[in-house]
Amino acid sequence: MIAKGVGKPLLLSCIPLLVLFLLYLFAGLPIFLFFIFAIPPIFTLYFFRDPGRDVGEGIVSPADGKVQVLDEEENTIKIFMNIWDVHVNRMPLGGEVIEKEHHEGKHFPAFGEKAGENERQFYQIDTEKGNLKIWQISGMFARRIVPYIKKGEKVEKGEKIGMIRFGSKVKLKFSRDVDFHIEEGKRVKAGKTTLGVLHE
Structure with missing residues (x-):
C-alpha cells in the first residue's frame, strides 16, 4: 500500500519508470542503463x-524508527525516523483530537538538539x-508534514495520523506517569510495538 496524500510525487515517479520499462522492452535500452x-x-x-x-x-509506537530519548521523569519519548523507515505515523492511544496546530520553523537535522x-x-x-x-517534527530534508486527522475528530489506537517526508522525528508527552517497556536505542514499529502502559 502507498501512503495517503502523496499522489503527485508518486505519479511523477511512476511516469519515468514506465517510460524506461517500455524503452527496455521495445527499443533495446541496455539493462544497466535501465537500472x-x-x-x-x-x-x-x-x-x-x-x-x-x-x-x-x-x-x-507512533512511528517506525529508533528511540532517541526516553525521559521517565517527564513522561516523554522521542523517536527518530531515518530515510529508510516507513514515515506514516499512527495514534499511540485512542481519543479525541482537542487541539491541532502547525508551526513553521527551521530545517535542522531531526536527530540534533535544535530539532x-x-x-x-x-x-x-x-x-x-x-x-x-504529539509532535511530528520535520528534518533537514523533510519539507512537508501531511496530517490525516482534524481537530474534534475521534481517532482509534493505531489509526494513521499523518506522514513526514524524508527523515524526521515524533515526540510524545503524557500527562500521567508511564511504565515504559522500551529502552533508548531500541527500534520500534508504528502501531505495533508496545512502548509501555499508563499508571492506574
Whole structure:
C-alpha cells in the first residue's frame, strides 16, 4: 500500500519508470542503463510505502524508527525516523483530537538538539486515561508534514495520523506517569510495538 496524500510525487515517479520499462522492452535500452535511471522512481515508491499493521497492546509506537530519548521523569519519548523507515505515523492511544496546530520553523537535522525549532505539527489528544501530546517534527530534508486527522475528530489506537517526508522525528508527552517497556536505542514499529502502559 502507498501512503495517503502523496499522489503527485508518486505519479511523477511512476511516469519515468514506465517510460524506461517500455524503452527496455521495445527499443533495446541496455539493462544497466535501465537500472541506473530506474533507481530514483523506485526509491520514491519505496519511501511512500504504507504497510498494514496489527495493533499492539498498551501504548503503541507512533512511528517506525529508533528511540532517541526516553525521559521517565517527564513522561516523554522521542523517536527518530531515518530515510529508510516507513514515515506514516499512527495514534499511540485512542481519543479525541482537542487541539491541532502547525508551526513553521527551521530545517535542522531531526536527530540534533535544535530539532525542536523545526517545522512541526502538534496534536493534543484527550484519551480515557489522560492527556497526550504529539509532535511530528520535520528534518533537514523533510519539507512537508501531511496530517490525516482534524481537530474534534475521534481517532482509534493505531489509526494513521499523518506522514513526514524524508527523515524526521515524533515526540510524545503524557500527562500521567508511564511504565515504559522500551529502552533508548531500541527500534520500534508504528502501531505495533508496545512502548509501555499508563499508571492506574
